Amino acid sequence: MIGRSLLPLTVLGLFGCTAPDAPSASHDDAANMWADDRLWNVLQAQDHRDANALCAGLRDTSATVRAAAALALASVQDSASMSCLLPALTDTVPAVRRAAAFALSFSTDTLLLAKLEARMAHEPDSAVRTAMARDAFRAASGRKKDAAFILGYLESSDPGIRTRAAAMLGRCAKDQLWREEPSVVHAVDVERDPDVRALLVMALKHATDRGTVEQLRRYAASDSSAAMRVNTLRALGRQADAPFLLERLSDTVAAVRQTVIERLQDMPPLNGEALWAAARHQGDPNTSIPLYALAMRYGLPGTQAACRAWLDSMARQDLGPYLEAALLKARFGLYADLDTLRTVMLSGAPAVVRQAAFTQWLQCFNDHLKKADSDRRARDRAHAGFLRAALLSGDAGLAASACEQAVEEDADYLKLLLDDTTVARVRRSLRPMRDLETRQLLDQAIAKRDGRPAPPYAGPAFDHPIDRARLATLKQGGLYRITTTQGEIVLAIEPDAAPGSCVAFDSLVTAHYYDGKYIHRVVPDFVAQGGCPRGDGYGSMDWTLRTEIGYEGFTTGAVGLASAGRDTESCQFFFTLMPAPHLDGRYTRFAHVVSGMDVAQRLVVGDRMLKVERSDPPSRPQAENSGHP
Numbered sequence: 178m179i180g181r182s183l184l185p186l187t188v189l190g191l192f193g194c195t196a197p198d199a200p201s202a203s204h205d206d207a208a209n210m211w212a213d214d215r216l217w218n219v220l221q222a223q224d225h226r227d228a229n230a231l232c233a234g235l236r237d238t239s240a241t242v243r244a245a246a247a248l249a250l251a252s253v254q255d256s257a258s259m260s261c262l263l264p265a266l267t268d269t270v271p272a273v274r275r276a277a278a279f280a281l282s283f284s285t286d287t288l289l290l291a292k293l294e295a296r297m298a299h300e301p302d303s304a305v306r307t308a309m310a311r312d313a314f315r316a317a318s319g320r321k322k323d324a325a326f327i328l329g330y331l332e333s334s335d336p337g338i339r340t341r342a343a344a345m346l347g348r349c350a351k352d353q354l355w356r357e358e359p360s361v362v363h364a365v366d367v368e369r370d371p372d373v374r375a376l377l378v379m380a381l382k383h384a385t386d387r388g389t390v391e392q393l394r395r396y397a398a399s400d401s402s403a404a405m406r407v408n409t410l411r412a413l414g415r416q417a418d419a420p421f422l423l424e425r426l427s428d429t430v431a432a433v434r435q436t437v438i439e440r441l442q443d444m445p446p447l448n449g450e451a452l453w454a455a456a457r458h459q460g461d462p463n464t465s466i467p468l469y470a471l472a473m474r475y476g477l478p479g480t481q482a483a484c485r486a487w488l489d490s491m492a493r494q495d496l497g498p499y500l501e502a503a504l505l506k507a508r509f510g511l512y513a514d515l516d517t518l519r520t521v522m523l524s525g526a527p528a529v530v531r532q533a534a535f536t537q538w539l540q541c542f543n544d545h546l547k548k549a550d551s552d553r554r555a556r557d558r559a560h561a562g563f564l565r566a567a568l569l570s571g572d573a574g575l576a577a578s579a580c581e582q583a584v585e586e587d588a589d590y591l592k593l594l595l596d597d598t599t600v601a602r603v604r605r606s607l608r609p610m611r612d613l614e615t616r617q618l619l620d621q622a623i624a625k626r627d628g629r630p631a632p633p634y635a636g637p638a639f640d641h642p643i644d645r646a647r648l649a650t651l652k653q654g655g656l657y658r659i660t661t662t663q664g665e666i667v668l669a670i671e672p673d674a675a676p677g678s679c680v681a682f683d684s685l686v687t688a689h690y691y692d693g694k695y696i697h698r699v700v701p702d703f704v705a706q707g708g709c710p711r712g713d714g715y716g717s718m719d720w721t722l723r724t725e726i727g728y729e730g731f732t733t734g735a736v737g738l739a740s741a742g743r744d745t746e747s748c749q750f751f752f753t754l755m756p757a758p759h760l761d762g763r764y765t766r767f768a769h770v771v772s773g774m775d776v777a778q779r780l781v782v783g784d785r786m787l788k789v790e791r792s793d794p795p796s797r798p799q800a801e802n803s804g805h806p
Contacts, residue, residue, distance in 0.1 A: 208652040209672040215242050217645065220676060223249035224723050225639055232261035240270040247276035251283055251726040259284040263292060271302040279728060282312035283762045290316045311337050315761065318345045324353035331364050339373050341758040347379035354383050362389055372733055372756050375404040375702065382412040390416050403430040404755055407701045410436045419447050423455050426464065431781050432701035434464045441471060449476025453484060462500055463781055470507035498712065499783030502533035513541035523566065528574055528711040529697065535567055535578055561594040568603050573612040574715030576603060580618035584625055591626035611717045613637060614741035636744035641720040643677045650795035651679050656771070657686060658792040662784045666773035667792060668736055674727025675767035678738055678746065681722055682767060685748060691789035696780050705780040706739055706751035722746040730761040734770035752777045
């Protein structure tokens with residue numbers, strides 16, 4: 178779609194001719210706030226990352242413009258321009274002060290943040306003061322990872338502050354959490370918000386008191402909240418022994434079983450026969466396949482043979498690409514057939530299967546090195562030969578995976594792998610926007626090869642104007658129905674906060690792009706993600722979107738856009754399964770779940786979005802397009 182043509186932005190052209198809250202081109206029945214011509218100009222400055230124009234907008238005679246300009250700076254996050262928000266903290270209009278405080282809370286300048294905290298004490302409007310307190314805590318918790326400091330905020334009556342405090346507490350240093358263990362246990366006991374409680378239990382991941390550990394085991398076994406059971410299993414770590422974990426495989430919630438598998442895979446040698454018995458009683462292949470793999474690794478020869486035969490029989494069935502990838506990893510987990518894995522990696526198999534072959538080749542190769550005597554030079558030649566095959570495969574996802582491995586190696590190895598001819602061939606195979614993540618990883622590897630520091634992150638240049646005509650049709654709260662293999666999820670979009678993202682989503686929906694796409698990533702108690710054109714997470718479109726930050730954060734049921742860094746959003750999106758306040762200010766939230774959250778919680782890797790469609794009509798008729806927003 179061709180976007181609206183734009184003249185160069187100037188301060189005068191954007192904000193210089195506005196009368197105080199003068200009537201605009203907006204209509205009483207406007208679908209969203211961007212029908213107002215004054216705000217459209219602010220949006221253009223935000224989308225072009227024109228911080229100077231937005232700072233000028235803070236001096237506009239219209240309070241509507243001033244508030245929008247302040248909020249836009251939260252999306253731009255230009256550190257050199259953040260100081261222009263300080264005068265707005267004393268604006269005569271509460272909405273302007275609110276927006277300025279919110280934008281400032283994402284600053285990294287400690288002096289500016291100190292001024293924000295000082296201003297909060299003098300804020301006359303109680304609602305703005307409450308919001309400022311939340312903003313000030315967001316800023317402070319990002320700088321001060323002190324458990325005692327954060328614990329104090331669990332007394333807050335503001336659920337948003339308590340949620341952030343609980344999430345931040347689990348990220349504190351081990352020695353701090355040891356000292357505060359009794360206080361954390363008490364906080365878990367008295368907390369009534371189930372999400373906050375489930376976040377809090379992660380702060381007990383280093384628990385040493387026997388009574389605390391026993392309490393965690395009880396939570397994992399019988400707590401009514403699946404989120405609590407998942408996070409408790411994570412908190413227990415290796416203090417949850419194998420028999421206890423195998424009992425948890427009877428849990429009816431897939432996320433709990435997935436967490437059990439993750440814990441078992443991270444444990445020392447296990448009882449292969451017990452794993453074999455557990456696998457045979459599992460009806461869910463997502464659980465049974467990794468159990469067979471573990472049984473084959475640790476079982477007696479007869480058990481190993483039985484597991485291999487069982488996995489081979491499953492491989493002859495059509496289970497879909499994700500279970501095929503899981504089977505490949507399981508079948509080659511013990512017996513290293515590097516040539517076969519390399520052949521699969523370079524085949525025409527689905528992207529997720531090729532990625533599985535890549536990962537398993539490296540695992541088998543590393544396991545072989547532990548058992549065999551080989552000199553470093555021979556090892557490097559074999560390893561680099563495999564990575565070079567991935568780099569030159571013409572598959573940008575495999576090239577990205579190879580670069581991720583390469584940056585972990587030393588400069589001498591990288592000189593062997595990344596000769597000038599190889600680099601030139603890889604660069605020629607990569608498209609500027611669609612393969613942006615791969616290009617970034619390649620640049621990091623080359624810098625390390627040459628003894629230079631990693632290049633600073635630089636988002637892509639502006640390349641995708643917002644279609645104003647389509648935006649005008651999108652209702653704030655407009656509904657979209659996602660029919661999945663687990664059931665229906667209904668979203669409400671938020672174009673007031675994320676206009677460019679909502680336009681892109683709507684355009685892809687009406688072009689039926691998402692129909693049939695997979696859920697390719699699920700992290701229990703965190704996110705379920707889909708929409709990748711490749712199906713392995715490395716896919717994108719030939720355009721990028723700007724990161725858009727609004728007041729609403731990543732609460733349970735928020736829907737956000739995946740990215741490879743600021744301003745690289747595209748077609749992949751995720752549901753947050755639990756509050757994830759550490760994503761606030763970093764990722765775009767463009768919608769939220771209004772029904773079907775239980776369905777989102779049941780999603781597993783390999784589930785599909787059978788159909789994604791508007792659930793209510795747009796505000797005005799609009800012709801369908803090719804799906805390129």
